[in-house]
Amino acid sequence: MSPALNKKDLHRIFEKLDKNGDGSVSLEELNWLLERIGVHFSLHELESLVGKPCLNLEEFLSFYDSISNAENKKMIQEEDGDLAKAFQVFDLNGDGFISCEELESVLGRLGLWDEHCGKDCSRMICFYDTNFDGFLDFQEFKTMILRTASS
Structure with a gap:
């Protein structure tokens, strides 16, 4: 269709x-x-x-x-399922949110982060954190991934 x-x-x-x-x-x-x-x-x-x-x-x-x-x-459900799996990779403590520390840890394990990028992780979370709680929830993470993928 x-x-x-x-x-x-x-x-x-x-x-x-x-x-x-x-x-x-x-x-x-x-x-x-x-x-x-x-x-x-x-x-x-x-x-x-x-x-x-x-x-x-x-x-x-x-x-x-x-x-x-x-x-x-x-x-959309299939896409959300894949994004949910990716979200779980970053949500190391399983609380439903991605902190700056979790983002740094996963990016570090992937070889995509070093000590000089610390402020970048904070900025990234702040940029996509629409409710200003200092963390990324699933919807904020989804927005981040989809915007990043389309650029």
Whole structure:
């Protein structure tokens, strides 16, 4: 599912799927499309999900939105899972926060920190510490990693 599909693209797809031109797409036609993009449902599962034997254009658009949102949530959960594992590496005492000392320790073990970088760890934590408690919680850590990765 590509979030780059706009309403015009989806309308064209709907028209291609609507082979008999009756203004609706059957579950069989919809399932054919879904299988081509790697989403597999039985017709029974699809009918349970859709709640009817065919979809008009507006229902088709809503179905696309629901699948896109579900796919985005799944990707976010997977990303958060990986970030949570990384967070645990830095949260040495397991208290749910990363202190300057923990950050220095882990970076030191990785060979990415020496005594001259001490102020940098403090600055890094201060920069991403949005609640000003002197530590990074998971959300602050996530922001730090995602901003660093995108630059």
